[in-house]
Amino acid sequence: MSPDAGLRAWVDRSEHILSTLLPPALSEPCRLHEAMRYACLGGGKRLRPLLVYATGQALGAELEQLDHAAAAVELIHAYSLIHDDLPAMDDDALRRGRPTVHIAFDEATAILAGDALQAVAFEALASAPATAETRIQLVATLARASGPAGMAGGQALDLAATGSSQTLAALEHMHRMKTGALIAAAVRCGALCAGATPAQMQALARYSAALGLAFQIRDDLLDIEGSAAELGKTPGKDAAQGKPTYPVLLGIDGAQRALQTQVQAMHEALAGLHPPAPALAGLAKLAVERQR
Amino acid sequence: MSPDAGLRAWVDRSEHILSTLLPPALSEPCRLHEAMRYACLGGGKRLRPLLVYATGQALGAELEQLDHAAAAVELIHAYSLIHDDLPAMDDDALRRGRPTVHIAFDEATAILAGDALQAVAFEALASAPATAETRIQLVATLARASGPAGMAGGQALDLAATGSSQTLAALEHMHRMKTGALIAAAVRCGALCAGATPAQMQALARYSAALGLAFQIRDDLLDIEGSAAELGKTPGKDAAQGKPTYPVLLGIDGAQRALQTQVQAMHEALAGLHPPAPALAGLAKLAVERQR
Numbered sequence: 001m002s003p004d005a006g007l008r009a010w011v012d013r014s015e016h017i018l019s020t021l022l023p024p025a026l027s028e029p030c031r032l033h034e035a036m037r038y039a040c041l042g043g044g045k046r047l048r049p050l051l052v053y054a055t056g057q058a059l060g061a062e063l064e065q066l067d068h069a070a071a072a073v074e075l076i077h078a079y080s081l082i083h084d085d086l087p088a089m090d091d092d093a094l095r096r097g098r099p100t101v102h103i104a105f106d107e108a109t110a111i112l113a114g115d116a117l118q119a120v121a122f123e124a125l126a127s128a129p130a131t132a133e134t135r136i137q138l139v140a141t142l143a144r145a146s147g148p149a150g151m152a153g154g155q156a157l158d159l160a161a162t163g164s165s166q167t168l169a170a171l172e173h174m175h176r177m178k179t180g181a182l183i184a185a186a187v188r189c190g191a192l193c194a195g196a197t198p199a200q201m202q203a204l205a206r207y208s209a210a211l212g213l214a215f216q217i218r219d220d221l222l223d224i225e226g227s228a229a230e231l232g233k234t235p236g237k238d239a240a241q242g243k244p245t246y247p248v249l250l251g252i253d254g255a256q257r258a259l260q261t262q263v264q265a266m267h268e269a270l271a272g273l274h275p276p277a278p279a280l281a282g283l284a285k286l287a288v289e290r291q292r
Numbered sequence: 293m294s295p296d297a298g299l300r301a302w303v304d305r306s307e308h309i310l311s312t313l314l315p316p317a318l319s320e321p322c323r324l325h326e327a328m329r330y331a332c333l334g335g336g337k338r339l340r341p342l343l344v345y346a347t348g349q350a351l352g353a354e355l356e357q358l359d360h361a362a363a364a365v366e367l368i369h370a371y372s373l374i375h376d377d378l379p380a381m382d383d384d385a386l387r388r389g390r391p392t393v394h395i396a397f398d399e400a401t402a403i404l405a406g407d408a409l410q411a412v413a414f415e416a417l418a419s420a421p422a423t424a425e426t427r428i429q430l431v432a433t434l435a436r437a438s439g440p441a442g443m444a445g446g447q448a449l450d451l452a453a454t455g456s457s458q459t460l461a462a463l464e465h466m467h468r469m470k471t472g473a474l475i476a477a478a479v480r481c482g483a484l485c486a487g488a489t490p491a492q493m494q495a496l497a498r499y500s501a502a503l504g505l506a507f508q509i510r511d512d513l514l515d516i517e518g519s520a521a522e523l524g525k526t527p528g529k530d531a532a533q534g535k536p537t538y539p540v541l542l543g544i545d546g547a548q549r550a551l552q553t554q555v556q557a558m559h560e561a562l563a564g565l566h567p568p569a570p571a572l573a574g575l576a577k578l579a580v581e582r583q584r
Binding site: 023028029031032033036079080083086088089106107108109111112114115116118119120122123125126127131132133135136139140142143144146147148149150152153155156157159160 | 315320321323324325328371372375378380381398399400401403404406407408410411412414415417418419423424425427428431432434435436438439440441442444445447448449451452
């Protein structure tokens with residue numbers, strides 16, 4: 001099986017697990033359930049579940065042990081996209097090439113669907129096939145990564161930064177919280193399910209920190225280069241909203257150099273991981289070279 | 293110490309625990325942290341933390357064992373109030389006698405503060421001073437009660453019902469999810485922390501199911517009878533929004549009889565609980581006789 005076919009199988013697997021963890025579209029309240037499924041099952045890169053599977057399997061976990069954690073991080077990611085797209089937030093009408101949830105449904109349903117997805121994420125972790133001790137570590141990891149010290153706090157910093165000038169350090173801090181924390185949590189959850197050693201945890205934390213920044217720098221570059229058809233979302237929005245980005249602060253060449261610095265950091269971190277995790281190297285490459 | 297003084301001490305205690313679990317107002321992102329604290333520390337009846345303490349202490353738990361669960365249910369409650377008050381939802385400007393979060397801050401901050409509070413609730417449970425097994429049961433209980441099969445699902449049913457005619461059974465089903473599920477979860481979390489027996493769990497589940505409905509019927513009656521000054525929120529909103537209520541479906545006398553039916557059910561449930569829980573009887577009385 002080629003690396004791509006392996007990743008494809010994990011993507012399909014996470015789609016299936018999400019489908020079974022989400023409430024059925026035909027049961028009441030149907031509109032809420034439909035919106036939750038629309039937001040989670042409409043494609044997407046599935047980077048976070050892939051990180052859970054790639055990390056866990058490299059360290060010897062079975063796929064069955066990783067399913068709930070893989071789904072939980074994606075549920076949190078999906079809820080954050082719904083809420084970020086709301087009119088009061090980034091006000092975006094297009095996501096993954098389809099109308100955003102508040103456009104396809106309505107604003108109240110979008111708010112509630114996001115809220116409910118967060119709860120389903122923690123319910124999924126509570127019912128994971130692992131010891132109670134591991135499940136609690138998963139809950140603690142995901143709660144911290146998505147709360148005020150992580151994703152939600154990062155989004156607040158992002159909103160506050162719009163239209164204002166910002167230093168590179170502040171931009172990096174914001175991204176480490178807004179997108180980096182959940183990416184790091186995905187890797188950590190995979191490692192927790194596999195019973196990783198402290199040395200493995202440390203190498204993986206270095207890898208995921210670099211991956212989070214690389215992912216974001218690539219996002220900023222795509223926002224300048226891409227078309228709506230390629231991106232599946234509205235391009236040039238960051239610049240139009242006056243948001244600080246890596247290309248704005250560093251120029252396009254500087255942003256590409258910053259990206260290479262993170263690529264190097266990922267390679268060094270993975271070189272220190274035993275046993276090796278080739279799938280994590282593959283995901284690093286995908287995150288950096290992706291066209292959407 | 294009088295029963296009221298006992299409850300007052302628990303209210304103060306939960307306020308203190310919430311204050312320590314919430315991020316400091318002076319650390320970045322300040323605006324998000326301030327909104328989270330504004331929503332959680334501005335008073336309120338604290339019914340849900342009181343239920344955790346009253347249940348747990350009756351069954352022999354120490355207050356220290358109950359603090360995180362008491363705070364977690366209140367954090368979920370507080371987040372739900374922020375989101376329910378949003379313009380796209382119930383569009384309310386007044387809550388607990390003060391401007392709602394999206395008025396006092398802004399809509400984006402209100403959405404994010406609610407999201408972040410939900411994460412903090414699960415983080416609080418993950419760090420509760422209990423066995424990992426108990427903590428996982430707390431997480432599972434709270435996640436289920438606040439997700440699509442509980443509070444968020446009930447709010448979706450409530451939104452769908454606005455302006456339409458509804459049967460009593462449908463109204464009751466909606467309230468059991470929207471407010472009943474979290475009230476039941478508060479009682480169950482207190483019982484879990486105390487290591488309750490299945491027989492105790494059963495009696496408590498009957499008590500909390502009746503309490504949830506009684507609380508809601510009283511709410512509907514207050515919405516007709518009350519003034520904004522007494523209620524701390526806008527009165528008559530349900531009727532103005534065409535929402536079905538107990539008085540609309542049963543008349544005021546009928547609603548009061550339905551309330552008494554639930555009071556009777558609570559007394560019978562508590563009569564079957566050993567050891568007795570006088571504080572739960574006191575909370576039942578407060579919920580039914582309250583003026584706001």
